[in-house]
Amino acid sequence: MSERSRRDGRRRLGAEARAAILDRIAEVDAPAREAEAPAPSAATPDPATRALRAAVLGNDENMLPQIHDLWGSLRRIPVDEATLEGNLVITASRRDPAHAPFDLLRTRLLQALDEHGWKRVAITSPTRGCGKTFTAANLAIALSRYENRRTVLLDFDMRAPALADVLGISAPGPIADWIRGTTSSGSHLQRVGQNLLGIGGLAVGLNDRPETYPAELLQDRKAAAVLDQMQEELTPDAVLFDLPPALSHDDVTAFRARYDCVLMVVGGGRNSAEQIREAVRRIGDDKPILGMILNRAEEDAASGAA
């Protein structure tokens, strides 16, 4: 049922198989640990922290700091419908009825974020190839269709950068430079330009090369400061991190203080119950898993080694 794309030799599924698989994604659980962890996470600075910072910096309510809204001045880049469709970004044209589960996922995700005051969503999976990038790209575009909502999608799988290719947008450079604070949000992040697809408020942080020590980079305080500043400059409603697999390396654990909640993409037929349990254990009890997304349910397990 699978075939190789003439363009890049990557394995593609036939249309029928794809529709069947896509039909079964988004087994979104109700927020499983919601009741246990309702407090706003330290990952997103709350109003009290902001006020404290303002006090330290000598600002008060009447003398707000002049924060330039960077969103409007981000570089706008065009997107190509055929490229998106060829890379299974099915929420772009919405021709494939399989985009519907992403609309549902988006709605539930926004409800959970709004309810808890969360912004930062980690997208991970037990092993590689389960569909993290597929989920991240489709979900980000589904989210961007809400008017007046801003979504930031970041390629933080520095071991296997993929979002630039999937979206057909070239990365301005290594995302590691942005995380280190060497390049600014204004120069590294890009916004999807006006398009006939209805893709709205979406900014992307792409990466053009693998990084040798991503876990250290993600854990560094500099990364925390860069993300906080990005949030102040762009005021996004949702920040999606396309992360590496939870079981392969310690990046997801190293980065855990920086995200508020998690979407776990499970590869149907690829992940054992034990792998899923272990991945959830590594996330830790204090980070709510907002959904388990069952993806690629129809594929044979034999092709799914991590």
Ligand SMILES: Nc1ncnc2c1ncn2[C@@H]1O[C@H](COP(=O)(O)OP(=O)(O)O)[C@@H](O)[C@H]1O
């Ligand atoms: N539901 C799906 N149906 C068909 N192909 C899929 C699906 N999800 C992912 N793929 C394909 O499987 C490959 C691996 O998915 P990807 O999102 O890159 O995985 P990850 O980011 O978790 O490593 C990609 O070529 C992607 O297009």
Ligand SMILES: [Mg+2]
């Ligand atoms: Mg990926």
